[in-house]
Amino acid sequence: xxxxxxxxxxxxxxxxxxxxxxxxxxxxxxxxxxxxxxxxxxxxxxxxxxxxxxxxxxxxxxxxxxxxxxxxxxxxxxxxxxxxxxxxxxxxxxxxxxxxxxxxxxxxxxxxxxxxxxxxxxxxxxxxxxxxxxxxxxxxxxxxxxxxxxxxxxxxxxxxxxxxxxxxxxxxxxxxxxxxxxxxxxxxxxxxxxxxxxxxxxxxxxxxxxxxxxxxxxxxxxxxxxxxxxxxxxxxxxxxxxxxxxxxxxxxxxxxxxxxxxxxxxxxxxxxxxxxxxxxxxxxxxxxxxxxxxxxxxxxxxxxxxxxxxxxxxxxxxxxxxxxxxxxxxxxxxxxxxxxxxxxxxxxxxxxxxxxxxxxxxxxxxxxxxxxxxxxxxxxxxxxxxxxxxxxxxxxxxxxxxxxxxxxxxxxxxxxxxxxxxxxxxxxxxxxxxxxxxxxxxxxxxxxxxxxxxxxxxx
DNA sequence: CAATACACCG
Numbered sequence: 001x002x003x004x005x006x007x008x009x010x011x012x013x014x015x016x017x018x019x020x021x022x023x024x025x026x027x028x029x030x031x032x033x034x035x036x037x038x039x040x041x042x043x044x045x046x047x048x049x050x051x052x053x054x055x056x057x058x059x060x061x062x063x064x065x066x067x068x069x070x071x072x073x074x075x076x077x078x079x080x081x082x083x084x085x086x087x088x089x090x091x092x093x094x095x096x097x098x099x100x101x102x103x104x105x106x107x108x109x110x111x112x113x114x115x116x117x118x119x120x121x122x123x124x125x126x127x128x129x130x131x132x133x134x135x136x137x138x139x140x141x142x143x144x145x146x147x148x149x150x151x152x153x154x155x156x157x158x159x160x161x162x163x164x165x166x167x168x169x170x171x172x173x174x175x176x177x178x179x180x181x182x183x184x185x186x187x188x189x190x191x192x193x194x195x196x197x198x199x200x201x202x203x204x205x206x207x208x209x210x211x212x213x214x215x216x217x218x219x220x221x222x223x224x225x226x227x228x229x230x231x232x233x234x235x236x237x238x239x240x241x242x243x244x245x246x247x248x249x250x251x252x253x254x255x256x257x258x259x260x261x262x263x264x265x266x267x268x269x270x271x272x273x274x275x276x277x278x279x280x281x282x283x284x285x286x287x288x289x290x291x292x293x294x295x296x297x298x299x300x301x302x303x304x305x306x307x308x309x310x311x312x313x314x315x316x317x318x319x320x321x322x323x324x325x326x327x328x329x330x331x332x333x334x335x336x337x338x339x340x341x342x343x344x345x346x347x348x349x350x351x352x353x354x355x356x357x358x359x360x361x362x363x364x365x366x367x368x369x370x371x372x373x374x375x376x377x378x379x380x381x382x383x384x385x386x387x388x389x390x391x392x393x394x395x396x397x398x399x400x401x402x403x404x405x406x407x408x409x410x411x412x413x414x415x416x417x418x419x420x421x422x423x424x425x426x427x428x429x430x431x432x433x434x435x436x437x438x439x440x441x442x443x444x445x446x447x448x449x450x451x452x453x454x455x456x457x458x459x
Numbered sequence: 460c461a462a463t464a465c466a467c468c469g
Contacts, residue, residue: 018460045460111461114462120462152462154463179464184464186466217464248466293467327468415468
């Protein structure tokens with residue numbers, strides 16, 4: 001266009017910046033920024049907003065802050081919202097919340113974009129208390145019946161462990177879109193209510209919007225969490241055959257997981273294992289650096305007792321040199337959020353925590369607890385295995401909560417899946433201390449009460 | 460120009 005002698009104007013730049021930010025092309029964004037200055041349109045609010053969105057998606061919040069402060073009275077709602085969502089996408093939640101708080105204090109009206117973004121932040125860190133405050137603000141702003149805010153609320157309540165509130169709200173919504181239905185179906189899946197998820201899916205097919213690929217992620221994961229293999233396959237087939245939706249990577253993941261969890265590959269299900277292996281191959285091709293795919297395949301074989309295949313999957317993973325995230329757990333107390341990592345010695349009350357853990361361990365052993373070391377995939381001797389298992393982050397978190405007095409359910413959040421041993425231990429702990437424990441792992445919610453877990457030991 | 464839903468997770 002420029003070679004042909006045309007000059008770009010603000011509309012050109014708005015569109016270019018939108019394209020660049022959707023691709024997260026940071027370097028290109030900077031070049032466009034330079035051009036914007038050259039063409040003397042850097043003081044245009046829409047252009048500045050597009051730059052904020054672009055830098056935010058590229059992880060350049062420092063640059064956003066510079067632009068934002070330069071904008072002074074040119075800022076509009078979009079500028080504020082872009083900053084908030086930029087902070088949230090870059091995991092700067094405190095800064096995002098500070099900005100929201102600042103907006104409220106200066107009497108600025110929050111719109112449905114702000115609420116949706118802030119609720120997704122509450123959902124992602126699972127802070128129910130804050131989520132409910134945001135809900136109350138949305139109510140005051142008369143945005144509670146907005147479908148975008150409503151869907152975000154359903155998701156927030158489900159991810160914060162209150163599937164009951166999620167359903168109550170879902171049922172009250174005057175208008176529901178595909179996001180609302182998907183949030184509720186995935187919520188049921190996350191809480192292990194496979195039957196309810198499938199029933200809601202049937203209802204959606206009757207009088208809801210047409211299901212999309214996300215709906216099927218929810219449906220398939222619901223089947224996986226509840227161990228419903230055959231019906232899961234039926235839905236997987238209907239996805240392409242009835243709804244014309246081509247299966248994506250995430251659907252193949254669900255299928256591999258479904259087979260693994262149900263232990264189908266050890267049984268007379270050779271064809272399905274074959275499908276699982278093919279699905280895994282496709283995943284490796286699509287994202288060879290994602291550790292999760294290797295773990296999935298290994299789990300599928302492990303559940304069927306195919307140990308040589310497990311070893312082979314793990315070897316593949318080593319060869320691909322993939323890395324995994326470190327595990328941590330956190331709890332919200334009156335004095336704030338406390339984070340723990342395995343074997344952590346950094347907490348200010350660590351002495352009390354370890355003392356409590358020691359006391360718990362003794363009581364657990366007296367009650368018949370034996371460390372489930374055979375499920376730990378470390379190549380270590382028995383003693384070391386027990387040592388490592390005994391100090392997983394969720395144990396530190398539960399011990400920490402128990403050093404403080406209260407009768408409320410103990411709510412613990414963890415970024416990875418709970419291991420067999422910790423799951424076993426938590427059942428004992430719930431009985432010994434007579435407290436309900438709600439553990440949200442990366443996968444789902446576990447409700448421990450009086451020596452039992454709501455997942456029925458299947459997760 | 461900003462927004463909500465998504466499986467897997469030593």
